Amino acid sequence: MxxxxxxxxxxxxxxxxxxxxxxxxxxxxxxxxxxxxxxxxxxxxFKALATPSRLKILLTLSHGPASVSNIVIATELSQPLVSQHLKVLRGIHLVSVQRDGREAIYSLMDDHVAHIILDAMAHVNELEHAN
Structure with missing residues (x-):
């Protein structure tokens, strides 16, 4: 970490x-x-990104800020698992959190994070279509 x-x-x-x-x-x-x-x-x-669940969470947040419950819905991961991964992602400064009453709203730290994920996925997509 x-x-x-x-x-x-x-x-x-x-x-x-x-x-x-x-x-x-x-x-x-x-x-x-x-x-x-x-x-x-x-x-x-990159070691922290080497988990499909974390990539799902970051991809979800690349569309905009979301609460934990909305991340759970979008990723189909359990709430405890999402919370655990969000803690790691906060620790490496990939996501930030703001409180809205009782809800925690997560967002990507900056545009670089979305670029890392989307560029990697575009690369994989190109490889899949090249073969």
Whole structure:
């Protein structure tokens, strides 16, 4: 699981140096993205996404904010399971929660989260249709 304390303890050294194989420097990826810290945190994010139930929840939220009960209806997962996965997704900063009276309303943290899910699904869809 993602832990903010890792931000302070991980090495800042560059883990990937593409200039060694592409010396012309035409890389569109900012150098700070290649740090060991960013690579490790991104791996943690993908590890958290490696669950079909969490992907269902994120796909549901890509359509807009929803209460736990509406996420349960849309995903056909049990309420305790949805709550458990939402806790993990909040912990890695993929979803946020706001209270509306007694209800918790969840939404994606930002548009990047929807892009991650939808781009991955588009890639899989292309692979399915290519074969």
């Amino acid at each position: 993602f832990h903010a304390s890792r931000l302070l303890t991980m090495s800042e050294k560059t883990a990937v140096d593409v200039s060694k194989i592409h010396p012309e420097g035409d890389c569109d990826i900012p150098s700070e993205f290649s740090s060991q810290k960013n690579i490790s945190l991104t791996a943690e994010l």
